[in-house]
Amino acid sequence: MKQSGGRGKAPPAPPRRRRLPRHVRHALLWSLLVIVVISGYGGVIASRTAVGQALLAQSFDQFVAATAAFGLVVTDIEVEGRETTDAATVVAALTAARGTPILSVSPTRAKEQLEKLPWVRSATIERRLPGTLFVRLIERRPLAVWQHGGLQQLIDREGAVIPVEDLSRFARLPIVVGDDAAANAGMLIDTLANEPELAARVTAAVRVGGRRWNLRIDDVIDVLLPEENAEAAWSRLAQLERASTLLKRDVQTVDLRLPDRLVLRVNAAPVRETTPARKAHSSGKPA
Template sequence: MRQLSFDDRLRSNTQQLRTKRRNLVWPAIRKRLKTHRRFICFFLSFASIALAAGIWLSQPGTISKVNNEFNSNVKTLSINFGLKVNNVYSEGRSKTSIPDLLEAIGIQRGDPILNFDAESAKDRVESLGWVKSAQITRKLPDNIHIKIIERRPFALWQNEGKIVLIDREGSVINDALTDVYSHLPIIVGKNARETAPILFQTIAEEPYLYERVVAAVRIGNRRWDIIFEGGIRVYLPEINMSKAWSRLASANLENNFFDSDVKVIDLRFPDRMILRINTNKIDNEKTT
């Protein structure tokens, strides 16, 4: 006979709790292990397929073959469903020639519209001299829409004996139409085209003066000389060019330099304006 005690009762309760917990925990563990085994099997299967596909695609000519087959299927699908280019519409075109635009698009009537790469065509169109920006979209089933913004001629750039047309940002537009735009000012000098945008912004602030500008010469890659009609030459400063240009406009309202004997206007000093007179003209007038 075994003597009972409170310790025996505690041991009995503890064993019952352990058995109960074991009955609750093990099914959950077995279920989780089963799920993990399924995931591992799926992962190994996927990895095997990916490895096999990688080995297959690494074979010479495989990717090209797949791409050709895909393009062929797209072409067949486009033809069967009538998805062929029939019309090309343009918006904003004025100076850009139609043949150049169509050549840049690189598509012919009857080509599968699904094969048309609008982004590549956009890059080619924007490489045309007159085109500043372009938007190209496909309009199913058979239309291509082109919207372009053209550059505006602002000056002629003389470089190494060649004259080309440029816009206000200094971008080259064309080298074949300089006679048509011979009324525009000419810029010359080292890095003249690259630094021209700041100059153009400055001289455009005073339209009355800008209309009389014949040429702009880059001096020492530091500053500009402006030559007006009639031969007046203005020395602009290296810094605060816009302020000096405004001073010239104000002084001209009072003195009308374009109807005077002034030959040179030196604006390089912020506190004064130096004028040089055409003495030859004065001497000739005295002689007559």
């Protein structure tokens, strides 16, 4: 209310509201608390019977419909961390389109549905009232192609299989071979990443005896890594390659299993055919 000008007579003070006595206020507060507890207990009891569950579900649906009438509906869906998963697939997993009552969206159920998608490792869903659903995804990152038992499967860093049927777009990823190769691939990739130039030439890695790796470089040369100190052996090979282009020679196998030496096996040199010399005649005349 705006004040008028001049020094006119001051308006009378509004009458003071009478406060209820303290004992009355305490009684009302305790009564309200008892009603809430009894209602909650009644809901628990009712949920144990089929009829009670149906009544609770009906009451909840009516409550959600009432909140929608007051504007608590989905108006926006924000997704963070999505790189590979299709946006329409995320919305379908949420089972929530624009206009859906936001309180009808179960974050727990939506999380379960999203984490069933091939590329989603974990998901978090928040209802940000009045109308925003916020989704945070952590997607799987393809690490290698796992070859075992006649199958080829895409795996992530943890060795979990990413259920993708078409592997053609992952042709540049290394192939790891062996029953336990997937579980140990992450550590191997970390070792190779210490020498990125040489790592880019690795086309396959074979797990040997559950203890060590054999690498295939340029799809031609086999490199036998040791069971222990594989990182040091890999760095030593990279240094030799930078200094003398060792792997660009006619090498078949590089054995790094011995810590104090490097054993090379080279391809056998092709046998050259020689033309037999003519025998000279004593007469000096051609035969």
